[in-house]
Amino acid sequence: MIELSHIEKRFGDAVILKDISIRIPEGSVTALVGPSGGGKSTLLRCINLLEIPTAGTIRLGDEKISFTLGQKTGWQAIQKIRRQTGMVFQNFQLFPHQTAIENVMEGLITVLKWPKEKARERAMELLTKVNMAHKADAWPSTLSGGQQQRVAIARALAPSPRVLLCDEPTSALDPELSAEVVDVLGRLAREGTTMVMATHDLRLASKIANDVVFLEAGSVVETGSARNIFTAPERERTKRFISTINAAHTYDI
Amino acid sequence: MPHWLQLMAESLGPLLWAGLIFTIPLTLLSFTLGLILGLLTAIARLFAPAPIAAIARFYVWAIRGTPLLVQLFVIFYGLPSIGILLDAFPAALIGFTLNIGAYSSEIIRAVISSVPKGQWEAAYSIGMSWRQAMSRTILPQAGRVAVPPLSNTFISLVKDTSLAAAITVPELFQAAQRIVATTYEPLILYIQAALIYLALSSVLSALQVRLERRFARYGGMLEANA
Numbered sequence: 001m002i003e004l005s006h007i008e009k010r011f012g013d014a015v016i017l018k019d020i021s022i023r024i025p026e027g028s029v030t031a032l033v034g035p036s037g038g039g040k041s042t043l044l045r046c047i048n049l050l051e052i053p054t055a056g057t058i059r060l061g062d063e064k065i066s067f068t069l070g071q072k073t074g075w076q077a078i079q080k081i082r083r084q085t086g087m088v089f090q091n092f093q094l095f096p097h098q099t100a101i102e103n104v105m106e107g108l109i110t111v112l113k114w115p116k117e118k119a120r121e122r123a124m125e126l127l128t129k130v131n132m133a134h135k136a137d138a139w140p141s142t143l144s145g146g147q148q149q150r151v152a153i154a155r156a157l158a159p160s161p162r163v164l165l166c167d168e169p170t171s172a173l174d175p176e177l178s179a180e181v182v183d184v185l186g187r188l189a190r191e192g193t194t195m196v197m198a199t200h201d202l203r204l205a206s207k208i209a210n211d212v213v214f215l216e217a218g219s220v221v222e223t224g225s226a227r228n229i230f231t232a233p234e235r236e237r238t239k240r241f242i243s244t245i246n247a248a249h250t251y252d253i
Numbered sequence: 254m255p256h257w258l259q260l261m262a263e264s265l266g267p268l269l270w271a272g273l274i275f276t277i278p279l280t281l282l283s284f285t286l287g288l289i290l291g292l293l294t295a296i297a298r299l300f301a302p303a304p305i306a307a308i309a310r311f312y313v314w315a316i317r318g319t320p321l322l323v324q325l326f327v328i329f330y331g332l333p334s335i336g337i338l339l340d341a342f343p344a345a346l347i348g349f350t351l352n353i354g355a356y357s358s359e360i361i362r363a364v365i366s367s368v369p370k371g372q373w374e375a376a377y378s379i380g381m382s383w384r385q386a387m388s389r390t391i392l393p394q395a396g397r398v399a400v401p402p403l404s405n406t407f408i409s410l411v412k413d414t415s416l417a418a419a420i421t422v423p424e425l426f427q428a429a430q431r432i433v434a435t436t437y438e439p440l441i442l443y444i445q446a447a448l449i450y451l452a453l454s455s456v457l458s459a460l461q462v463r464l465e466r467r468f469a470r471y472g473g474m475l476e477a478n479a
Binding site: 112 | 379382
């Protein structure tokens with residue numbers, strides 16, 4: 001269970017997130033959707049503390065951490081939360097000086113101090129899972145965007161995180177490459193991987209999310225099951241937003 | 254054998270010997286120590302609290318703003334006045350190390366900043382500490398970009414070690430001066446010294462090319478990181 005309570009995030013005077021409380025059950029996929037600048041990426045980055053909330057509480061598994069204005073958060077506390085998460089970035093952010101498999105092994109070797117052989121085995125399993133085993137020794141610069149993102153997913157999963165955070169995982173990809181990544185994420189979802197993804201790719205959200213949180217201007221407008229939000233949104237604002245993809249869906253083959 | 258060639262042949266041994274036991278060790282030692290100092294200075298300027306960053310900035314400002322020869326004179330001839338007496342070689346080593354530290358810190362600072370912020374985040378996201386992210390993710394990428402400018406600094410250093418002659422270090426150039434004092438053949442000897450420096454620099458340039466090739470194996474920086 002991931003629980004965010006009364007999360008607030010400010011940059012100077014600008015309030016990016018206002019009093020956000022959501023619960024994410026284990027084994028489910030939650031999509032954070034909404035217009036650009038609505039705060040979905042910031043909220044996602046608050047879960048693994050790449051952004052430190054200004055106020056609020058985060059509970060992740062057995063760890064709980066609270067934030068109050070002006071109080072600095074200790075490194076140990078941050079690590080306890082962060083180590084339970086894995087993250088996939090919009091621009092992949094593979095380590096360019098390491099091969100695909102070295103990227104996946106990196107966290108196991110450097111952070112978890114696994115022996116090299118064991119790390120290699122685990123990395124190979126994960127690369128196989130994302131259909132990238134054949135490119136294990138390739139440099140990231142020689143891979144397509146979709147391939148890089150699949151390696152990045154394997155890297156994020158390597159330390160067996162409790163939750164996989166995906167920040168616009170398909171936004172830098174054309175539709176065809178995007179499909180490869182959606183397939184992999186969909187498979188992980190069916191296997192019961194807990195995921196939270198910030199996305200404006202509503203097709204991605206409608207395909208694999210169980211729950212949807214609609215954010216606008218730093219506040220939660222509506223939450224609900226993906227089915228309800230996409231077919232029968234309650235709020236006028238959500239309806240308008242959803243209708244933009246439903247229009248696109250009519251062209252689906 | 255013409256006179257000039259015979260003179261060169263006779264002086265080659267002493268010149269190379271001086272280069273081997275003074276010029277090369279002085280260069281390698283002060284470059285290595287200077288790089289460590291430069292890395293610490295760059296990190297201080299980028300990440301340390303304001304007072305420490307200010308000290309680092311002051312150090313770079315003072316060293317870059319004063320002539321190397323003057324710095325060597327202060328260390329070797331000046332410091333004894335306040336009771337700090339150094340032999341010529343350690344004095345030169347300190348002078349060159351401080352110099353390389355200041356110049357390389359600017360290069361290192363620039364190349365560390367050139368690594369995209371997303372790389373730090375990726376490293377943190379898999380649980381790395383600042384130190385692990387720095388050593389495993391950021392520096393290897395920064396190092397690749399740093400090879401050409403640091404090679405420049407290194408080659409300048411080889412030539413600048415000739416200034417150590419002025420504070421009595423019996424290195425290559427001073428060896429040439431000594432032979433000139435007995436043979437009265439400045440043109441031949443100084444040209445010969447110049448040729449040896451040229452050969453040393455050429456070897457280093459060749460090493461630079463090899464190093465760049467080694468780093469080039471992982472292709473261009475990722476498009477997404479550009």
